[in-house]
Amino acid sequence: MTRGVGMSQTEGARLFREAWIAGVRRHFPGEPKAGYVTPWEGTPEWERRAAGSVYAQVRHFVEVSGGHAKRLSREQKGRFVATCWTAQMFQHFEDPKPGYVADWPELPGWQQETDADIFEAIEKTPR
Secondary structure (H helix, E strand, C coil): CCCCCCCCHHHHHHHHHHHHHHHHHHHCCCCCCHHHHCCHHHCCHHHHHHHHHHHHHHHHHHHHCCCHHHHCCHHHHHHHHHHHHHHHHHHHCCCCCHHHHCCHHHCCHHHHHHHHHHHHHHHCCCC
């Protein structure tokens, strides 16, 4: 699903994953679980699809805002990513782990910051 000169959804999914890994390395207190920083090549197919879907949702949101999404707070940006991800967890799992579908206030600070980083990474990509 390529639009103009922008990224394909697969390229977007990779960008999402790379931004997640960078955010985890930046914000996670201590040593993160290996699964948190698994490179794209080792990422499960369901997670690749979920990342691509969330990338597309954020990209579309940025586009329909007419460039004004940049005025959102980091928390608003992170909340949007977290909500989109939660919807993907319900799509991919009949009974997802509670941590996969936790609401924003229950997410650890490192994850909130990482979600905001993901939005900002997507926001910076060309349309």
